[in-house]
Amino acid sequence: xxxxxxxxxxxxxxxxxxxxxxxxxxxxxxxxxxxxxxxxxxxxxxxxxxxxxxxxxxxxxxxxxxxxxxxxxxxxxxxxxxxxxxxxxxxxxxxxxxxxxxxxxxxxxxxxxxxxxxxxxxxxxxxxxxxxxxxxxxxxxxxxxxxxxxxxxxxxxxxxxxxxxxxxxxxxxxxxxxxxxxxxxxxxxxxxxxxxxxxxxxxxxxxxxxxxxxxxxxxxxxxxxxxxxxxxxxxxxxxxxxxxxxxxxxxxxx
Amino acid sequence: xxxxxxxxxxxxxxxxxxxxxxxxxxxxxxxxxxxxxxxxxxxxxxxxxxxxxxxxxxxxxxxxxxxxxxxxxxxxxxxxxxxxxxxxxxxxxxxxxxxxxxxxxxxxxxxxxxxxxxxxxxxxxxxxxxxxxxxxxxxxxxxxxxxxxxxxxxxxxxxxxxxxxxxxxxxxxxxxxxxxxxxxxxxxxxxxxxxxxxxxxxxxxxxxxxxxxxxxxxxxxxxxxxxxxxxxxxxxxxxxxxxxxxxxxxxxxxxxxxxxxx
Ligand SMILES: Nc1ncnc2c1ncn2[C@@H]1O[C@H](COP(=O)(O)OP(=O)(O)OP(=O)(O)O)[C@@H](O)[C@H]1O
Ligand SMILES: [Mg+2]
Numbered sequence: 001x002x003x004x005x006x007x008x009x010x011x012x013x014x015x016x017x018x019x020x021x022x023x024x025x026x027x028x029x030x031x032x033x034x035x036x037x038x039x040x041x042x043x044x045x046x047x048x049x050x051x052x053x054x055x056x057x058x059x060x061x062x063x064x065x066x067x068x069x070x071x072x073x074x075x076x077x078x079x080x081x082x083x084x085x086x087x088x089x090x091x092x093x094x095x096x097x098x099x100x101x102x103x104x105x106x107x108x109x110x111x112x113x114x115x116x117x118x119x120x121x122x123x124x125x126x127x128x129x130x131x132x133x134x135x136x137x138x139x140x141x142x143x144x145x146x147x148x149x150x151x152x153x154x155x156x157x158x159x160x161x162x163x164x165x166x167x168x169x170x171x172x173x174x175x176x177x178x179x180x181x182x183x184x185x186x187x188x189x190x191x192x193x194x195x196x197x198x199x200x201x202x203x204x205x206x207x208x209x210x211x212x213x214x215x216x217x218x219x220x221x222x223x224x225x226x227x228x229x230x231x232x233x234x235x236x237x238x239x240x241x242x243x244x245x246x247x248x249x250x251x252x253x254x
Numbered sequence: 255x256x257x258x259x260x261x262x263x264x265x266x267x268x269x270x271x272x273x274x275x276x277x278x279x280x281x282x283x284x285x286x287x288x289x290x291x292x293x294x295x296x297x298x299x300x301x302x303x304x305x306x307x308x309x310x311x312x313x314x315x316x317x318x319x320x321x322x323x324x325x326x327x328x329x330x331x332x333x334x335x336x337x338x339x340x341x342x343x344x345x346x347x348x349x350x351x352x353x354x355x356x357x358x359x360x361x362x363x364x365x366x367x368x369x370x371x372x373x374x375x376x377x378x379x380x381x382x383x384x385x386x387x388x389x390x391x392x393x394x395x396x397x398x399x400x401x402x403x404x405x406x407x408x409x410x411x412x413x414x415x416x417x418x419x420x421x422x423x424x425x426x427x428x429x430x431x432x433x434x435x436x437x438x439x440x441x442x443x444x445x446x447x448x449x450x451x452x453x454x455x456x457x458x459x460x461x462x463x464x465x466x467x468x469x470x471x472x473x474x475x476x477x478x479x480x481x482x483x484x485x486x487x488x489x490x491x492x493x494x495x496x497x498x499x500x501x502x503x504x505x506x507x508x509x510x511x512x513x514x515x516x
Binding site: 052055056057075080081083084085087089091092093094095104105108109155 | 294375378379382383384386387389390391392393
């Protein structure tokens with residue numbers, strides 16, 4: 001599992017602080033090509049920060065991150081054309097209608113499509129996330145939270161990326177739509193052999209979506225194993241997290 | 255002793271902060287310029303910036319210039335009559351508008367409208383992670399957001415300035431012919447006779463510089479903003495205050511430059 005050159009994503013001893021707030025205290029893990037990896041952990045523990053660091057959006061204090069064999073310290077080295085990202089809050093461009101958000105990359109760059117082709121493709125992607133033609137021309141401010149999330153998802157998968165990051169893809173969705181999105185993500189990973197990293201609070205998501213998962217606590221990984229071991233682990237952190245128990249090794253200040 | 259040290263430390267910190275900010279701005283400026291010459295070019299963003307900075311500013315710039323020209327004519331008449339030089343009203347209005355008031359008023363008006371709008375838009379994009387999203391969609395934020403706006407403002411401000419010049423002279427003409435007993439013919443002839451093309455060009459150059467200042471400061475305060483909605487507000491205010499002050503200061507420097515060159 002630890003063959004250096006073969007990992008799609010490799011984190012080595014990653015540290016990150018914001019002022020006095022030491023968020024990551026030595027994170028190391030790797031994700032293999034075609035693997036679906038889940039990051040779980042309490043709110044504010046640094047899951048989103050990990051993904052943004054992998055994407056080169058946040059500079060590290062210490063350690064390094066290799067994506068597709070390239071050190072990501074220099075953003076120029078990252079080939080974003082092979083990467084898709086669903087932001088936790090959607091991060092949709094509110095100056096553009098939904099279809100232009102989804103087609104953003106398709107309409108720009110070297111192999112750009114014509115606006116008509118891009119729009120058709122955008123509508124197909126929107127359909128995959130369960131959004132019909134009534135949203136195509138709407139602006140992000142006119143959408144519900146769950147709709148924004150799914151537009152963000154459509155945008156993340158629009159150009160069939162090889163590595164996809166999902167920051168809480170099912171948060172804010174009803175259980176039925178959450179199941180649909182879970183199956184969609186699993187389907188994308190299985191069909192296109194994409195590498196996926198998903199942040200989620202939903203244990204059902206972890207089971208459906210991911211091959212392996214890591215539990216974060218206090219800036220460190222306290223559990224990392226195959227997702228099928230989620231239930232029957234004797235790891236006290238994981239047991240507390242899965243059960244949602246207030247008492248346990250994770251001392252969460254309220 | 256202790257107090258003196260503390261004051262010194264505070265001064266030192268401020269100086270360092272100003273140096274750091276200036277350095278960051280220079281890097282930002284250099285990046286903006288370098289993206290002018292490297293593809294891809296975002297034509298749609300450029301066109302939209304032309305619309306929002308130029309076209310949408312026309313009413314406010316036009317009205318301001320018209321009334322400024324009218325008031326200028328009255329003032330110059332009041333001053334001129336003391337020296338029996340009432341006849342200079344058309345010439346002085348034209349030169350005053352074209353060299354000074356046209357570009358400065360236009361710059362300040364657009365700073366109020368566009369620098370704030372640019373800063374608010376980009377700051378909102380920053381706090382809602384839209385700028386991060388641009389990066390992950392293989393789009394350089396400077397190239398996509400900053401360069402088109404700076405280019406558009408630099409090109410469109412001279413045009414706005416020219417329109418402001420014409421309307422300002424028209425304001426003077428209206429007051430001169432209706433209130434100050436100039437015949438329309440004399441007014442127009444005196445205006446044209448003494449106005450030189452270097453007057454007009456120096457004003458338009460000022461306009462271009464002010465345009466660059468407005469867009470650069472607007473974008474920079476937007477991109478540097480932090481801390482949610484409050485940060486957006488601060489970025490907006492800062493953009494207007496800093497760009498207005500820089501317009502006034504650079505106006506003096508440019509005037510000095512043209513003055514010595516003439
Ligand atoms: N840009 C930033 N500036 C300062 N602090 C930040 C920044 N981004 C994140 N943080 C801090 O880092 C910590 C981790 O944030 P992060 O967004 O990664 O949490 P998370 O694990 O994704 O939580 P959630 O499940 O609620 O989304 C938080 O304490 C947050 O305040
Ligand atoms: Mg998060």
